[in-house]
Amino acid sequence: MALFRRNRGGADANDEGNAKPKKEKGSWRRPANTAFKQQRLKAWQPILTPKTVLPTLFIVGILFAPIGGLLIWGSGLVTEMTFDYTQCENQTPSSSSADLTYHNFTSYKYQLKASDAHAPYNPPSYAFVNNSGNAQCYVQFDIPYDLAPSVFLYYKLTNFYQNHRRYVNSYDSNQLKGQYVSTSTLNGGDCKPLATINGKAVYPCGLIANSLYNDTYSALTSATSPSRTYNFSQTGIAWPGEAKKYATTPGYNVSQIVPPPNWQKYSGGYNESNLPDLKSDEHFQNWMRTAGLPTFSKLYGRNDDTTLEKDRYTIIVDLNYPVISYGGTKSIVISTVSWIGGKNPFLGWAYVAAAALLVALAILGTIRHMVRPRKLGDMSLLSWNR
Structure with a gap:
């Protein structure tokens, strides 16, 4: 045993001059010796x-x-005025638009500017007309003083959770940009369960597009002088750059696509003359930019040139969008802006x-x-x- 120990020791002694110094255990993981990596930076604690x-x-x-x-x-x-017309469709219908029976609003709000906070106004009212299934709500309200431009028209929804995890991702960005996306890709993506119908691609696919808000609003008509109207432009209502996300025409043949089930405008399907131009449809672009809270407003129209004069006005709403079934409400909002928004x-x-x-x-x-x-x-x- 001693012999072996001597031989081993001798070998170690002979190799000692050629052996490289061994690194200390764990030294290869040690950070560099700098003030930053060794957490020795100077600090000031008041x-x-x-x-x-x-x-x-x-x-x-x-x-x-x-x-x-x-x-x-x-x-x-x-100045901001909000008129909740949710219950309009539950009122006794008028026989025709020429013989309207108005009912008082159950929910509305006038938030007037500070200098005219006590301006008088009459309560708003609405009348329901349902001719041949075309349900309309005639909304009358006062503008208590002149509103200088710009004047904005919004629609407001409550209890609508656009930020739901499944809902907010339910679209295909490539399809919206006009690229061809196969039905198998759509079925395996985020658009389910509204990706395909009967083997055809839904265009645009997904829950967001299918639930597009489709109540429509007329111009404001003076109740005292029906020939005088106030129009809202439907351009310039989306964020700058939104149009870049969408295409003018789909990347499909007409025979390969079908409209979303809830798009009443295309109940007969698509043809060569009625394909939606998503690049110029700013209402669609606004809707696709989902809201973070269940109560939100989206811009419907604007007038940047004409003063909205003091008067009583009528606006006609085509009632297409159901909200009572899920416990929500819908309102018209007319507002101005200031330097704060x-x-x-x-x-x-x-x-x-x-x-x-x-x-x-x-x-x-x-x-x-x-x-x-x-x-x-x-x-x-x-x-x-x-």
Whole structure:
């Protein structure tokens, strides 16, 4: 045994001069010895004392207050009127459009600009007409004062969850861009269960397109002077760049595609003359940009040139979109804008509330410090000051 040990030792001794130094175990995983990788960067940690905290609370609170006031003032420049016509179809129908029986709205809201907050107006009303299955709602409402352009017309839905995981992904972007997408690819993609029908591709496929909002709105007609109308343009209502996501014509032959089941406009199917031009259909583009909350508004029309004069107006709504079945509502929204955008007083009041809270905390802290001051430690004893 000793012999073997000597031989082994001798071999080790002979190879000692040629052997490379072994790396310490685990050294190949050790980060480089730098301040960043070894977490030795210099840092500054403020010491919170009454002399620093209380003035900071006062300063931030004083800054937040005028910002909130400015936002409230900007929101106060906006006029917004909302008319919920969900129950119109449940009213006793009028015999014809020439003999309308109006009923008072059960839900509406006038949010007038601050300078005309007390302008008088009559309650809105609606009448239901159902001739040969063509259901229409005649909505009458007051414009209590002149609205300078731009004036916007929105539709508003509630309890509609466009952000549902399955719904929000239910489309095929390649198909929308005009590319040919086979039925097998569609069936294996996100458009199911509305990918194909009877072996033909649904164009455009998916749940979002199938549920496209299809109530339509007429121009505003003066109730006192029927010859006077106010028109809304249906161009310029989608976000810039949205049209790039869509094609003018589909990447299919007409015989290869069918419309979504809920598209009443194409109840007879597609032909060479009625294929949808998704690139120019801004209503479709707005609908495909899904909302993040169950209550949302989408722009339907705009007028950037003409003042909407004070008067009582009628707008005719073709009732096609069901909302009562799922517990939702639908409304017309007429609004102006200001430099802050639409009507949104919440942001301004949030700033004001934060300012009030910060100033109140600063005052309480000051009183507490003056009545019962807390004895602070000697900062010279801190480790980095020794």
